[in-house]
Amino acid sequence: MTSNEINMIIAGVWQTVYMTLVSTLIGYLIGLPWGIALTVTGQEGLHPNRGVYRVLDVFANIMRSVPFLIMLILVMPLTMLLVGKTYGSTATIVPLVISAAPLIARMVESSLNEVDHGVIEAAQSAGASNLQIIFRVLLGEARVSLISGATITVGTILGYSAMAGTIGGGGLGDIAIRYGYYRYQANILWTTVILLVLLVQLFQFIGTMISVKMDKRHN
Amino acid sequence: MAAIIEVKDLYKTFQTKDATVEALKDISLQIEEGDVFGIIGMSGAGKSTLVRCLNYLEVPTKGTVLIGGKDLAALTSSELRELRSKIGMIFQNFNLLMQSTVIDNICFPLLIHGTPKAEARKRAEKLLETVGLSSKAKAYPAQLSGGQRQRVAIARALACDPRILLCDEATSALDPQTTQQILELLRKINRETGITIVIITHSMNVVREICHNVAIVENGEIVEQGLVEEIFTHPKSRAARRLIIEGKDPDQWEKEQEKTAAHGSTVPELHEHRRIRIVFTKNSSYEPVIANMILTFQEPVNILKADTKDVGGVARGEMILGLSTDKGISDRQIAYLEERGLAVEDITDIAAEAGVN
Incomplete structure (x- = not known):
């Protein structure tokens, strides 16, 4: 490998990390309230509302059923509007967020639904409002599950970001496609694969470490 | 003394997909301030629903609940939340925040009602002393035994200085010795603070141990109520008599009945x-x-x-x-x-x- 190629790969790593983390962050800004709303309006929720739940639920299903590669192309006009171009890692964040948000909403919903109903009842009996229950009970009690969900989400987004390489999305996936696939440079292909694996391992390690540290349910 | 809890002609029906369940039928009772009042019945008799109507965790289908003369149905939701802080509640499964320390659990009701953090902490420490767990302030519930967890739950329930404490099968998950200790603690709190305690249980032993008055609930109705001593000596209803002979728990009684029926x-x-x-x-x-x-x-x-x-x-x-x-x-x-x-x-x-x- 030439030093140019090495520099390119290093830049690729940063682009991948950048896309993944920024998309996860923005994804949670949308997905977290969405998931909370799903839990709260659900049948067993704090404030059941069939109509609102139905809309949020169907919307999540629709967005989740569009394959990411198609989503990339579908949202191009929006990407153009927001970023001003449709290639490069910043542009890729737009479809990444749109794909990740409903996934995150579902993760959050299932994490929050795990919280023991008795604990919620205890909070209600103490006079807590629904908002207080969401912030002081649900999110706190479900934090381990939420962190696990976030770890899975990061891995998924990282995978998606590599896929965006097919349309010039930047990052390691982009390099793997251009050098490994179009130019048959096996060494670069394998280097990017190994780096992607290492990145997933790293995120998983950090996620697991945080959730273990946070979990006080075991002696 | 005036009745602090007054229930009049209370009904609660649950609508399931294919049936209407009448959980409570025409319940009326009065609980005097400072009393230790037992509500006893077999599982499924409706006693848990009844106690949840006393703080409107369950809203009755019909009838009134008056707490300190206030009709719960007439309160706005924020007034109801305020009132709930004056009605502590403990549960069979303790229902503590498992991811929070003991002291944070006790601070919870105080903080949600706007008590400043330092003040809440001070109050929580005092309550921990009352329940005899001062050394466990920084522990997490998972590190405590069942009896200790219930003590934390009691401290939490008392945080906002309530006038009423509702106990929903609070000792049912505990062994007999721990049950004794918890009942002793409740008795002490009742004596020292004059708090009214309502005890939901399926165990006659618990009622005999601690309650002054008792209501016996069967199939969603109160079949008998009065002084524990009086009912123990002259039980009138069938349910009361069954509960008292041998002091058996009704569930146990049912089982033995089945056994007898099966084997003669x-x-x-x-x-x-x-x-x-x-x-x-x-x-x-x-x-x-x-x-x-x-x-x-x-x-x-x-x-x-x-x-x-x-x-x-x-x-x-x-x-x-x-x-x-x-x-x-x-x-x-x-x-x-x-x-x-x-x-x-x-x-x-x-x-x-x-x-x-």
Whole structure:
């Protein structure tokens, strides 16, 4: 490998990390309230509302059923509007967020639904409002599950970001496609694969470490 | 003293997909300030629903609940939340925040009602002292035993200085010794603060141990209520009598009934006897009544059970006798006992049913 190629790969790593983390962050800004709303309006929720739940639920299903590669192309006009171009890692964040948000909403919903109903009842009996229950009970009690969900989400987004390489999305996936696939440079292909694996391992390690540290349910 | 809790003509129906379940039917009761009031019944009798109506965790279908004279139905949701802070509640499964420390659990009700953090902490530490867990402030619930967790739950329930404490099967998940300790703690809190305690339980032992008044709930209705001492001595309803003989828990009773039904009684000839239950009060304990009765009638009696029980701090002797099959003699024997001031009760039907022998 030439030093140019090495520099390119290093830049690729940063682009991948950048896309993944920024998309996860923005994804949670949308997905977290969405998931909370799903839990709260659900049948067993704090404030059941069939109509609102139905809309949020169907919307999540629709967005989740569009394959990411198609989503990339579908949202191009929006990407153009927001970023001003449709290639490069910043542009890729737009479809990444749109794909990740409903996934995150579902993760959050299932994490929050795990919280023991008795604990919620205890909070209600103490006079807590629904908002207080969401912030002081649900999110706190479900934090381990939420962190696990976030770890899975990061891995998924990282995978998606590599896929965006097919349309010039930047990052390691982009390099793997251009050098490994179009130019048959096996060494670069394998280097990017190994780096992607290492990145997933790293995120998983950090996620697991945080959730273990946070979990006080075991002696 | 005025009634702090007043329930009038309360109904609660649950609508399931294919049926309407009447969980509570025409419940009326009054609980005096400072009382320890038991609500006893078998599982599924509706007692948990009833206690949840007292703080509107369940909204009744019909009827009124007055707390300190205030109709809960007339309150706005923020007024209701404010009132709930004055009604503490503890549960069978403790329902603590598992990801928060003991002290944070106790601070929770204070913080949600806007108490400054430092002040909440100070109050929580004092409560921990009351329940005897000062050393566990920084521990997490998972590190505590069941009894300790319930102590934390009690401290949390008392955080906002409530006038009422609702206990929903609070000792059902605990072993007998821990149950004793928790009941002792509740008794102490009742004595020292004058707080009104409502105890939901399926165990007659718990009621006998701590309650002054009791309501017996069966199939969503109150079948009997009054002083524990009175009901223990003269139970009127079938449910009360079943609960009191042998002091068995109703669930256990059911099981034994099934067992008897399945295998038949081991001593069938005893069923021919007439069964009575007598309760000795203080005065009746001096004379050897039973021995004198046997001498008077020259007729043997069968002592099936004899026991002393602590009813609200007073020792009560209890005896179950099998009398002669001759109704003439047994009637006179009962009259003889009643003349001597004993509470006598014919339990032949119930005893036969449950196979007491």
